[in-house]
Amino acid sequence: MYEHFFQCPYCWEEISFLLDSSVSNQTYVEDCEVCCNPIEISAHFNDRELTVFEARELGQ
Numbered sequence: 001m002y003e004h005f006f007q008c009p010y011c012w013e014e015i016s017f018l019l020d021s022s023v024s025n026q027t028y029v030e031d032c033e034v035c036c037n038p039i040e041i042s043a044h045f046n047d048r049e050l051t052v053f054e055a056r057e058l059g060q
């Protein structure tokens, strides 16, 4: 597993999220552990290296 730290798009607190580095394209909806708003997360891995990470407000 790959732990990635990013800022919540709602409250701007730094939070972490665990990604599976063996899956090349991933999308999740995860509630922020600080403000509880739903965050849409997309991640792309290339040879187990994280190449793209996006965290945005759900529905944006």
Ligand SMILES: [Zn+2]
Binding pocket: 008, 009, 010, 011, 012, 013, 032, 033, 034, 035, 036, 037
């Ligand atoms: Zn938040």
